[in-house]
Amino acid sequence: MATKDPTAVERANLLNMAKLSIKGLIESALSFGRTLDSDYPPLQQFFVVMEHCLKHGLKGRKSFLSYNKTIWGPLELVEKLYPEAEEIGASVRDLPGLKTPLGRARAWLRLALMQKKMADYLRCLIIQRELLSEFYEYHALMMEEEGAVIVGLLVGLNVIDANLCVKGEDLDSQVGVIDFSMYLKNEEEIGNKERNVQVAAILDQKNYVEELNRQLNSTVSSLHSRVDSLEKSNTKLIEELAIAKNNIIKLQEENHQLRSENELILMRTRQHLEVTKVDVETELQTYKHSRQGLDEMYNDARRQLRDESQLRQDVENELSVQVGMKHEMELAMKLLEKDIHEKQDTLIGLRQQLEEVKAINIEMYQRLQGSEDGLKEKNEIIARLEEKTNKITTAMRQLEQSDNDLLTQTRTIAVSLVKSASSDPQDQYKLVKDISF
Structure with a gap:
């Protein structure tokens, strides 16, 4: 293997x-x-x-x-x-x-x-x-x-x-x-799981049916509006069709009347065929022309009916296009309103930030004015201190000079005293050394 x-x-x-x-x-x-x-x-x-x-x-x-x-x-x-x-x-x-x-x-x-x-x-x-x-x-x-x-x-x-x-x-x-x-997992858990899956599937189907029902309701409402508009256009077409039918009835009556007249003319022509042959031919031509006019009027009525049907279809298409454009315009208006609200919120935030910056600038300006005043005072104090320092330095130098002079005079006096007090050179040296220390 x-x-x-x-x-x-x-x-x-x-x-x-x-x-x-x-x-x-x-x-x-x-x-x-x-x-x-x-x-x-x-x-x-x-x-x-x-x-x-x-x-x-x-x-x-x-x-x-x-x-x-x-x-x-x-x-x-x-x-x-x-x-x-x-x-x-x-x-x-x-x-x-x-x-x-x-x-x-x-x-x-x-x-x-x-x-x-x-x-x-x-x-x-x-x-x-x-x-x-x-x-x-x-x-x-x-x-x-x-x-x-x-x-x-x-x-x-x-x-x-x-x-x-x-x-x-x-x-x-x-x-x-x-x-x-x-x-x-055991069989019981698998069964519970399958039941849960079935329940979830049923709930999903229920949600789908509800969503489909909502969509159908919206579709029905739109169809009702379309039906109303179509009924209005249909009533107009029915009225026009009734007018056309009345015209056709009138034309048929005229046609019937012409036919009756034609029959009378035929009867008269049969009785007086040889006498009124030319007149009968003239009447026959007149009848043909009138029949051709009636056919043309009937064809015009049919053509007008076909044009009205095409116009009705065009109106329905235009209505559907207008409904789509209306939905798009509503969506665009919502987006514009949302954008305007967001920009207004941003403008308010910027105004608040501008007010805060103005307040900070004013506070910083006040602090700067205070610091400049303090700096002037400190400069004046430093000038006074420097003047006092110079005076103290001069006094110290004078004191040191006077101390040196006094020390020199003291040493001179001490030496003279030593010389006068002792004649031994060694004793004089010791006294001078002690005095210097």
Whole structure:
């Protein structure tokens, strides 16, 4: 028996886990509510499974200390391939609590799920296999068909809404372990799950029917208005048709009268055929001309009726165009009102800021005037102090000079006293030395 390729088995296992995780997440979200938060266990397991799928076959990159494997590299590449992903990349890099590339990749996955763009981002990534080969081995899940299948399954997540708080969550130190017990359920739980799915489907159908009913009511109201307008135009056409019928009846009476006259003329011509042959031919020509005029009038009436029908169709088309233009104008008026309110709020804020800046300028001007007055006073005090310092310096110099003169006079007097007091030179030297000290 031939052994299977371990990498193929790993890809199959990850694909099955992704199927179970996405299916369970969608079914549970439809059963208990479409809005999910960060503490929802199926949602946490989904992120763990996606992390394992993205890590499969990832090449090791040599860092300063050792080799590391991170999925932030290929996810960061999405910005170059999909311009709309630049905003999510900038948001992840601006988050203050993220310190590792793995934490940034986890935050990226959560933001992509909230934007309902995870399938689109990863689809444009797996298409560029030449660029992915820089990050993944050739046998990696993202390089094989299993990656495309998982991206296709991710489209189903667009039916749910996720409300995740990424800013305060510790994404760097989380341990990504798949909890298989969530997907090993007994028959009773499966039955309850199926019933919940059926109930959710019935509720969805009810909501769809209600929405369809609302749309039909709006359509019926618009149709009623169109019917009213058409009835008005129809009454006008009926009146015109009645007038045309009256004209036709008159023409038929005239035609009948002409026919009776023709019969009388024929009877007279039969009686007086030879005598009034020329007169009969003249009357016959007159009758033909009158018959041709009647046919022309009948054709004109039919042509007018056909034109009125075409005019009615044109009026209906014009009415539908006018209704569409009315809806577009109402939408444009709402957008203009919203823009005007926003600009008014901005103008009020700018006016408040201008008043605050004016108050600050006045306060700064007052402080500047006070500081200038204080500076003048301090300059005057410094000038007085310098004058006093100069006087004190001069006095000290005079005192030092007087002290020196006094010391010289004292030494002279002491020497003279020593000389007069003792005749021994040694005793004189000692006395002079003591006096100098």
